[in-house]
Amino acid sequence: MSLEHSTDHDHVHLGNVFSATCPCRDLLDVVASKWSALAIGALLGGRMRFGELQRHLDGISPKVLTSTLRKLEDYGIVDREVFAEVPLRVEYTLTPLGHEAGVPLEALRVWAESQLEHAQRTEAARALV
Amino acid sequence: MSLEHSTDHDHVHLGNVFSATCPCRDLLDVVASKWSALAIGALLGGRMRFGELQRHLDGISPKVLTSTLRKLEDYGIVDREVFAEVPLRVEYTLTPLGHEAGVPLEALRVWAESQLEHAQRTEAARALV
DNA sequence: ATAGTTACTTTCCTTAGGAAAGCAAGAATA
């Protein structure tokens, strides 16, 4: 209840996403996207290879998957491991930061899935226009 | 623990965001974006006029704000009210659905803001390349 | 007649998203 004593569990608010120049705005931008949310969601289940991710994220092109994973890697959300085998094996995992981001993203995913009926209704509404 | 008896509190999983053709994929796409997250976050504080939102969402152009709000309106996440005054007044509010979406989005925002240090580190790392 | 207010729209340009095809590096097969 008190703001006076903070513990290790408290996340200190250093930034403001509403400010255009705050670095945390970029972080939000990277994470708040359809493909990032799905990639992180998939990786919550454990490490995955490029091809596995591509099959899991139905409809993604290899180009977009690459750029999505690279951006997440740049921001320390996923980790990329290359195994010099033949055929080549590349595995992606979530970093601790990625796991943290995964919690609200998972909740968003669950929410979206639970709203199917509503989505169908609005789709029908738009079809009438 | 059991999946046998569901109550009114249970959200039924009707969809799968990982499937490209599932309507809930579109819903996720609309909501999982920088500007949508910020607009919904701002509106969690109560109704707002167009100009207020524009000032609150630092860096957004009126064109992008309009298209963001229109999309959210189409999906039943925000409500738009026009008051025939002079000068014109238009107010935006969250629908119940919007409030639901706001919960995980707020958590994502808080997470992004708490990770400022990390964002600065990665920014510094990229600057070295 | 001019300026001010609000909520946009329009134009133009750049960036991101998406489909399709190509590529590199070996291993296995014919």
Added chain:
DNA sequence: TATTCTTGCTTTCCTAAGGAAAGTAACTAT
């Protein structure tokens, strides 16, 4: 030896979305 197969990409091309700047409509106040 040549072809095929696998994986993890990259490249090219095109369209859609994002962003900056200026313009517009409608009415009030000066």
